[in-house]
Amino acid sequence: MHEISLCESVLQVLEQQAITQHFKKVKIVWLEIGALSSVEPEAMRFCFDAVMENSLADNAKLEIIYIAGQAWCVSCNKNVVIEQRYDECPDCGGLQLQINNGEQMRIKELEVE
Amino acid sequence: MCTVCGCAEGETQIEHHHSHAHDGHHHDHEHSDDHIHVEGEHTHDYGQGAAHAHVAGLSQTRMVQIEQDILGKNNQYAVVNRDYFSQHGILALNLVSSPGSGKTTLLTKTIELLKDELELSVIEGDQQTTHDAERIRATGVKALQINTGKGCHLDAHMVGHAVENLKPAEQSLLMIENVGNLVCPAAFDLGEAHKVAVLSVTEGEDKPLKYPDMFHAADLMILNKVDLLPHLDFDVEQCIQYAKQVNPRIKILQLSAKTGEGMESWGQWLKASRALHLINYKTGGS
Numbered sequence: 001m002h003e004i005s006l007c008e009s010v011l012q013v014l015e016q017q018a019i020t021q022h023f024k025k026v027k028i029v030w031l032e033i034g035a036l037s038s039v040e041p042e043a044m045r046f047c048f049d050a051v052m053e054n055s056l057a058d059n060a061k062l063e064i065i066y067i068a069g070q071a072w073c074v075s076c077n078k079n080v081v082i083e084q085r086y087d088e089c090p091d092c093g094g095l096q097l098q099i100n101n102g103e104q105m106r107i108k109e110l111e112v113e
Numbered sequence: 114m115c116t117v118c119g120c121a122e123g124e125t126q127i128e129h130h131h132s133h134a135h136d137g138h139h140h141d142h143e144h145s146d147d148h149i150h151v152e153g154e155h156t157h158d159y160g161q162g163a164a165h166a167h168v169a170g171l172s173q174t175r176m177v178q179i180e181q182d183i184l185g186k187n188n189q190y191a192v193v194n195r196d197y198f199s200q201h202g203i204l205a206l207n208l209v210s211s212p213g214s215g216k217t218t219l220l221t222k223t224i225e226l227l228k229d230e231l232e233l234s235v236i237e238g239d240q241q242t243t244h245d246a247e248r249i250r251a252t253g254v255k256a257l258q259i260n261t262g263k264g265c266h267l268d269a270h271m272v273g274h275a276v277e278n279l280k281p282a283e284q285s286l287l288m289i290e291n292v293g294n295l296v297c298p299a300a301f302d303l304g305e306a307h308k309v310a311v312l313s314v315t316e317g318e319d320k321p322l323k324y325p326d327m328f329h330a331a332d333l334m335i336l337n338k339v340d341l342l343p344h345l346d347f348d349v350e351q352c353i354q355y356a357k358q359v360n361p362r363i364k365i366l367q368l369s370a371k372t373g374e375g376m377e378s379w380g381q382w383l384k385a386s387r388a389l390h391l392i393n394y395k396t397g398g399s
Contacts, residue, residue: 001294003302005266009184013181013186017177021177028370038296047187085325086359095358095361105182105184106183107179107181108178109176109179109180110179111174111177112174112176112178
């Protein structure tokens with residue numbers, strides 16, 4: 001979807017962190033992207049290089065940590081893995097699911113110098 | 114243009130304010146400095162120090178834990194907007210839909226319906242042109258256009274600036290018409306009380322399944338253009354079922370902004386939401 005804007009947000013965070021954490025160059029960026037986060041990892045990779053060009057993260061490597069979608073099934077009383085927001089419970093077919101993981105899009109850590 | 118808003122640096126344009134009632138008396142509106150420069154001091158000279166400090170053969174590479182939400186900055190602005198709306202008793206709604214679902218017509222008809230009872234103002238988001246804001250202003254209501262340029266959605270930062278210019282009245286209803294797009298606006302909190310998804314029956318009934326993030330994020334779905342149902346194969350019950358599948362809490366209203374059918378219920382929903390919103394305003398809670 002808006003992967004360019006997300007990459008620009010990532011760059012802003014890197015620029016702020018460069019000041020507070022005293023680094024000058026970013027070599028690797030680890031992002032946690034949840035399956036339910038509405039971020040397309042491939043589109044993110046596509047935009048990342050372009051957005052980081054001529055910045056402190058020029059030529060930085062992007063590592064995406066994919067987080068599976070997870071929800072609590074009220075009927076089964078346990079966590080189940082889901083791939084999309086409207087999935088049924090893979091075990092009982094119920095729709096009473098409360099999503100509890102896989103919505104995140106976070107910058108997890110950086111390798112810097 | 115301000116460089117802190119992520120989506121369209123240098124592209125976003127916010128109309129200058131068109132309210133003529135505000136010459137000179139600035140009351141306690143948001144202070145733009147606090148708002149704009151939350152963390153906006155960018156310096157771009159990182160490239161210079163490393164060569165001097167670097168010792169050959171000694172790597173300076175290290176790991177930095179960040180654990181920061183990518184949309185964290187937008188969310189900070191959204192909190193500022195939400196506080197502002199709350200302090201001024203303004204009910205802000207974020208109208209989202211595909212292009213052509215009839216949002217602007219719905220808004221002009223809503224204004225006709227309610228303008229004698231409460232004060233309204235409108236923020237219009239589109240990539241280009243001020244057509245929509247002009248349509249709203251023709252109804253006599255304050256409206257301001259944000260052109261997002263290349264951007265595909267409004268963000269909380271743009272809306273914060275628009276609110277500074279528009280200066281919605283105390284205890285008023287602020288309608289924010291987002292860029293016609295069922296994807297990106299779902300992720301960007303503007304500080305609104307509710308997202309309202311408008312779906313017209315000339316679209317497919319499976320839109321809630323195709324764009325689940327948006328229908329999941331919305332509190333209300335308006336099924337618009339129901340006057341056309343006799344001419345279409347649109348399955349209303351199936352559509353409602355899909356919407357509930359994606360979001361069991363979603364409320365649904367069926368209406369036709371054109372014929373006025375169902376507009377009464379929408380008016381009631383707006384007045385009830387505003388009344389609930391004003392409870393905190395009047396009691397000083399939050």
